Amino acid sequence: MTAGRNNLYSILDALPAVPIRPLFGLKNEELSGIAKEFTVPEYRARQISQGLYRVWVSSLDDITPLPKSFRDQLAQAGYGIGLPQIAETFKSIDGTERYLIAVGDPGAGSAQTVETVWMPEGDDGEEGDGSEAGNFSAAVPGHGRAGDEEASGHHDATICVSSQIGCAVNCQFCLTAKLGIIRNLTAGEIAGQVVAVLKRHGVKIGRDRINLVFMGMGEPFLNYDAFMDAVRLLVEEVGIAESRMTVSTSGIVPGIERFASETVRPKLAISLNASNDKVREEIMPITRKWDIGDLMDAVRKVPLRPRERVTFEYVLLGGVNDQPQHAAEVVRLIRRAGLPAKVNLIAWNPGPGIPYSMPAPDDVARFQQHLIEHEIPAFVRRPRGRDIYAACGQLKQTVEV
Incomplete structure (x- = not known):
């Protein structure tokens, strides 16, 4: 130990x-x-x-x-009360904070930690999704980002929330996968992460614009009932608008189909990460159960709000899925899907024991430009907290940085 x-x-x-x-x-x-x-x-x-x-x-x-x-x-x-408590804090040079949040009962010897991340300036993940939280930018010709009307408080800070301790999906490029699945979180433990962080930063609901992304540890749609109960608590009781929330799924088709019938729901992001089933199956074994065609069929069932776009997240792995032919395949996929969509490009964040490499900056820029040239809004998410293992795919309860 x-x-x-x-x-x-x-x-x-x-x-x-x-x-x-x-x-x-x-x-x-x-x-x-x-x-x-x-x-x-x-x-x-x-x-x-x-x-x-x-x-x-x-x-x-x-x-x-x-x-x-x-x-x-x-x-x-x-x-x-039972509000989860922040047990340890790690602060990045860019202002991001990663928390180990205690859940369970320390007095009964069952205490565990789950990870939550605070990004004081967000990571541009909501940009271009058609909601109040993501106004269009230069990545879509003819659109500009709205100005910031508020004079004080937090402006579009983002909290990245976990739904499970560990994860069962086993994406090969993700550190959380190394933990396997430990357990599902309760609705109180999911919503409690948010309130613990809001309380720490003195956020004022109704004054400060806060975004929530359910993109931390775990697959939300494999803990569906607790996740949606937490969403309803956060919307109806805490007072955070559902348009300020985004849930990311690796492609759990039954969960997406249930999600389509919800009256209160966050925006939807799909962790795509590959342009064809062969590559996707290598890096995301979940494809063996539901291929890209199944995934797109399910996503088409989700009723979108006016101007809302489905987000497709694409982690760029050097030499694996970041070449021009992959960008061309992504264009064809999204066009065939017939969905209002945008793509978030994420340069892979390294972690020990993960056998991939970061993409070359020129390859990232070329990939984004190809999508934009074919009228698909494409944005590069800013890495936040890499130095403290807080960036996308790095959450593994790391206590030494």
Whole structure:
């Protein structure tokens, strides 16, 4: 066991134990059930919800509208706030912060960490997706990025959120895949990452423009119910607009088909990463179950909002999928799909034990230019936090950087 890992366990041991029955993550009807359980008026449930999701309290005693007798009863019954806590912080030279966030119960010896990333200026991932969060830029002729109207606070900071500890998809270029799948996160643990980071940075909902990307550890559509419950909590209770959220999937076709029927949903991003099934199967084994044709058929079922575009994410691996013939194949794929779409190009972020190389800058530029010349909006996502293992594909609970 490394000194860094020993240090992490020391940090976890020092954290207050997670309550046996965490309140954070519960829906309004569940909070109403608790009020009924203790025979208190229904409005007490609303006061608990306000404390959890708007005030971001740390303890029951902070929900001061509740009578102390009721707070004591809740504590005696094992209830507590249960907001996930930041156990360790790593800060990049570019301002990005990577957090190891404690989930589970340290007091019961079941504490684990999941990773969440704060990018104070975003990474341009939303650009060109047709939403308020991603105004068109020079990558689409005739469109310009809107000016920043707000004079204070955070402007389009982005939080990258995890849905699982580890990942089962096994993308060959991703460090998270080295962990395998450890477990699914609960809705409270997913939404709690967001609130823990918002609280750390003093973000004011309604004043500050915050984007959420469900692109951290794990495959959201392999933890579908908890992921969507977390989305609804963040929209309906915390107050973050769904148009400010993007979920990325590696191509879980049944999950995409379920997603198509949701009334409250984030924007959709597809982790494509290859221009044909042969290459995609080599780097993303998920293709053995659902090929690119299956994937496109499922995506076409998702009803898009006015001006909304599906994002196709494409990690460029040096000499593997970054050549002109690959760019030409991507053009043909997207045209055949018949979808309003944009492409985010991501230069591969290196990690130990991963047998790929970064693409040459000229190859990245040439790939982007080919897409733009064929009227497909294409953007190069800025790498954020590479030096602290916070960039796309680098999340592996690393405690030494």
